Amino acid sequence: MADPAPEALGATPEALLERLDQPLCITLAGADPRRTRVLVTLLHGNEPSGFIALHRWLREGKRPATHVVCLIASVAAAQLAPRFSHRTVPGARDLNRCFRPPFDIDPPGHLARRLLEVIGSVAPEAVVDVHNTSGAGPSFAVSISADERHRTLASLFTRRLVHTDLRLGALMEISEHLVPTVTIECGGRLDDAAHTVAWAGIDHFFTRDELWADIPDPGAIEVMHNPVRLELTEACTLAYDRAPRTDVPLTLRADIEHLNFGITPAGTHLGWVRGAGLRDLFVARNTAHTCVLEDLLCLVGGELRTRRPLKLFMITTHPGIARSDCLFYAVQDDGRELVPRRTEPEDAV
Known part of the structure; x- marks a missing residue:
């Protein structure tokens, strides 16, 4: 779906979700088409803040600073009744553990490989993957690096960064090979404040002219190492x-x-x-x-x-x-x- 008109998205996030019969890729033409940023959301079907915030942002009819690719992943899990209550389709692997080989063993593996192919094909300058926490709590970011670029991406959403050397097959692990990537945990999935965190961060990510022009001071981001x-x-x-x-x-x-x-x-x-x-x-x-x-x-x-x-x-x-x-x-x-x-x-x- 390229540059969808606001009215084509449905009046609510739920209305958009019900229209989907598979994972969705939305592309947005930005002021600078030479650069691309990628947003991923709904890797887990019960973590809706990124999807809700993206729907709100698109409905406002804004134009991003660069080309943007938005990947909405676990549509089938999110659609199971009641909506946004199932992390995965029952019996399926956790999609955010499937971003490493083997990919050909099941549908989540196939989808993970396809998402990686799309990300690789657009050579983005950054990837943000928006989630919710499993329980109530404040927002934070997770990354396999705590360098300036990863701290900058985190700072668009939050003031906490978890730096981990664990390798579980999560999407953020592509930072090792492809592009700066962070996972954003916006807060509890039923918390309106988490939806607001997601919307404000997405707005910064889409509209900031230069992502790396405003590197936060080291003390501005609380970093927690290797939990x-x-x-x-x-x-x-x-x-x-x-x-x-x-x-x-x-x-x-x-x-x-x-x-x-x-x-x-x-x-x-x-x-x-x-x-x-x-x-x-x-x-x-x-x-x-x-x-x-x-x-x-x-x-x-x-x-x-x-x-x-x-x-x-x-x-x-x-x-x-x-x-x-x-x-x-x-x-x-x-x-x-x-x-x-x-x-x-x-x-x-």
């Missing part, structure tokens, strides 16, 4: 509640997502554990593939607590996402990578 990813073991089942449950080994605080990005002191209560040890429930490895679980958490009388001051983010209260993806990410309270240190034996449950 530990806390995953659940295959055997772990969990629930979220205000008191310990007897039907699962792990009960997490119902309000745990409120710990997103604040300083979480040592000894902070996260939940309750019943009849299990830490390693029965969790896996936590740093980028050197060293287990740092006992540096991160401890058990005190059946309560799950933080062992040291931390900064936690991407905390989810969705059991399905906690099991299929991860529970949260963590760095030291000053943003540095969590490194192993000598720990005391695990407390009795």
Whole structure:
């Protein structure tokens, strides 16, 4: 779809979504056709802020500073009832884990390869991939680089950047080979403020004449380095509640997502554990593939607590996402990578 007229897009984002029968590529002619920028959204069907913001921007009839390619990916998942509630089509792989070979094993792999082909064919000066967080929390960016260009892209949307060496097959990993790329986590998917973050950032990304003319000062962007990813073991089942449950080994605080990005002191209560040890429930490895679980958490009388001051983010209260993806990410309270240190034996449950 090239330069769609505002009225052709439908009055609402939902109206546009219902018109689609496959992933959509929208191209916009800009003031400088020699340069191209790429926006990707709806890689996850339950993360609508980028799609909602793009629809709003297009309906306003603005003209971008450069040629722009907009890729709307997981249309089928987003269309499942109720709209914007399914991360993927049931049983399908997470699309944002498919941007590395092999591509020919399933439909998400085929779509990931096609998206990469489109991006490669236009040789963009930057790519922004807009997401929502799994739980409530403030906005942040994620990138495999924290250099000036990646910090600049992040600053169009937020003042926080997570720099990670993890390689999971995410779209942002094309920064290694092709073009500066950041993932933007706008905040909770049902939060109007997240839609506003997405719209304001997209407007900056589309209309700024020179992306790299205004490099933010190093102190203007809070950078968190190489977070530990806390995953659940295959055997772990969990629930979220205000008191310990007897039907699962792990009960997490119902309000745990409120710990997103604040300083979480040592000894902070996260939940309750019943009849299990830490390693029965969790896996936590740093980028050197060293287990740092006992540096991160401890058990005190059946309560799950933080062992040291931390900064936690991407905390989810969705059991399905906690099991299929991860529970949260963590760095030291000053943003540095969590490194192993000598720990005391695990407390009795």
